[in-house]
Amino acid sequence: MTTTATAPAGLSPSPDSAGPPAIRIENLHKRFGRQPVLQGVDLDIGAGELMVVIGRSGGGKSVLLRHLLGLVRPDTGRVLIGEDDITILRGRALDHVRERFGVVFQGGALFDSLTVFQNVLFPLKEKSRLTMAEIVARAKEALDQVGLADMGHKFPAEISGGMRKRVAIARALVTEPQVVFLDEPTTGLDPILVNSIHHLIVELHRKFNFTAVMVSHEIPEVFRIADRIAFLHEGRIREVGTATAIQGSTDQYVRQFIHGEVDIRAR
Amino acid sequence: MAPASGLSSRGAVAVNALLAHLVDPVQRLGQATLEWLAAMGRFGSFLGQALFWLVVPPFKLRQTYHRISFIGVRSLSIILLTGAFTGMVLGLQGVLMLRRVGSEAFVGPAVAVSLVRELGPVLAALMVTGRAGSALAAEIGVMRITEQIDALTVMALNPMRYLVVPTVVAGIIALPILNWVFDVIGIYGGYLVAVKLFGLSGGTYFGQIQAFLSTTDIWVGFWKSLAFGVVVTWVACYKGFYVGHGAEGVGRATTEAVVLASVLIFILDYFMGSVLP
Numbered sequence: 001m002t003t004t005a006t007a008p009a010g011l012s013p014s015p016d017s018a019g020p021p022a023i024r025i026e027n028l029h030k031r032f033g034r035q036p037v038l039q040g041v042d043l044d045i046g047a048g049e050l051m052v053v054i055g056r057s058g059g060g061k062s063v064l065l066r067h068l069l070g071l072v073r074p075d076t077g078r079v080l081i082g083e084d085d086i087t088i089l090r091g092r093a094l095d096h097v098r099e100r101f102g103v104v105f106q107g108g109a110l111f112d113s114l115t116v117f118q119n120v121l122f123p124l125k126e127k128s129r130l131t132m133a134e135i136v137a138r139a140k141e142a143l144d145q146v147g148l149a150d151m152g153h154k155f156p157a158e159i160s161g162g163m164r165k166r167v168a169i170a171r172a173l174v175t176e177p178q179v180v181f182l183d184e185p186t187t188g189l190d191p192i193l194v195n196s197i198h199h200l201i202v203e204l205h206r207k208f209n210f211t212a213v214m215v216s217h218e219i220p221e222v223f224r225i226a227d228r229i230a231f232l233h234e235g236r237i238r239e240v241g242t243a244t245a246i247q248g249s250t251d252q253y254v255r256q257f258i259h260g261e262v263d264i265r266a267r
Numbered sequence: 268m269a270p271a272s273g274l275s276s277r278g279a280v281a282v283n284a285l286l287a288h289l290v291d292p293v294q295r296l297g298q299a300t301l302e303w304l305a306a307m308g309r310f311g312s313f314l315g316q317a318l319f320w321l322v323v324p325p326f327k328l329r330q331t332y333h334r335i336s337f338i339g340v341r342s343l344s345i346i347l348l349t350g351a352f353t354g355m356v357l358g359l360q361g362v363l364m365l366r367r368v369g370s371e372a373f374v375g376p377a378v379a380v381s382l383v384r385e386l387g388p389v390l391a392a393l394m395v396t397g398r399a400g401s402a403l404a405a406e407i408g409v410m411r412i413t414e415q416i417d418a419l420t421v422m423a424l425n426p427m428r429y430l431v432v433p434t435v436v437a438g439i440i441a442l443p444i445l446n447w448v449f450d451v452i453g454i455y456g457g458y459l460v461a462v463k464l465f466g467l468s469g470g471t472y473f474g475q476i477q478a479f480l481s482t483t484d485i486w487v488g489f490w491k492s493l494a495f496g497v498v499v500t501w502v503a504c505y506k507g508f509y510v511g512h513g514a515e516g517v518g519r520a521t522t523e524a525v526v527l528a529s530v531l532i533f534i535l536d537y538f539m540g541s542v543l544p
Contacts, residue, residue, distance in 0.1 A: 071420065
């Protein structure tokens, strides 16, 4: 996988010169009422790349992710998943693109009424053409991969926050997706669990070689796992690059964010 | 020249401020009207989508079964209780009123017809709204704010088909059955008061019901309960689906679901009562 140096503000370098990006975001704008949230986001994410989007809370990271999932329509701009512009697709065409996705939501979004095992089984049971025996075997394997093989009988309310995140990861990966989206998968966890989940993500990413887009503000932990990092600031990608490039950035906003400096204007 | 231009610019500012002051309420009224119309459109389109997916296979039978159990079976005890006491109240008031004109023989038909045509469908639907409608709105609302509905969507699974259609079907099946239970238990409640308490003949009570209660009355009750089954589940699902933020949003959605469904039940009851024979 090719990683690149820091790009000028608002531009993203091509992640993989060998082929087109797996995801291309072009000039994405979105406002809610009078509040502009995204103001021209441009970003390319290469096939098999683990891209982490960082930025301040309320800066539009989750809104950007929801655009990539086709859950929110932009005011202007495009999001290409491969060749498909997800911002204009509807109905079955949109579902067809989403069948390539695995998503880990911020709170896990596990179905309360199903057990852990049924949660992991659910997408396969509803969408795949595998036999029930194959589905059960795949679900067991997925739970085993996240270290929760013996927790299948429990309901989401009966397990810890860290376990719920692991189950969500297992559910996202059980369909063997080409693209995995992770929305702050470690928020609210203690530092040991944060590292454990990050380790799990890297391990599974290496194993299955999916394209991953992760929204996070776990600084500096994300520097250890990301192929590239995009810094979203005031609705635009201000800087994109490898962990080393971002850490060595001279941009005042990037430095301010990664060092946790208090905004002088906010004081 | 300078003082004159200063004065004219101040005048222009004052005119603009006055115009803004006059236009602002009109603008806000227009905005509110547009938002209301959009919400009405969304509300109607939500039902349209539910009815469309209701006839498109594959059908989610397991979810439908669970919803029937939730809306129907678990509402049974409250329907039995309220049905019995409604019939008893009707029997009591019927005997006291009709005795004045020497017509207590007609207590049976008075209880039965008012229950079967009006009170059975309306009160059963109100009970289901209070018990199951509020819980459904809260359940779907929580699923929305915890992103479970988004999770279904991004799995390329239609939440309308998984959550709304089974609920509406359950309402269509459960409400008429609960209505009949309410009617039957209410008629027996009236019997207890009129016959066992006031000593009216059992034969007269049921004989007059047989003479006066027509099949048309039963059909009217059936169509009403069917329509109320759709209304209760439609409103509950809609309010849950478009819930606001956080726990407060869920609380508000629950209240709004109960209030809106109850009001719609009364409005629909009047119009159906006017149109049906």
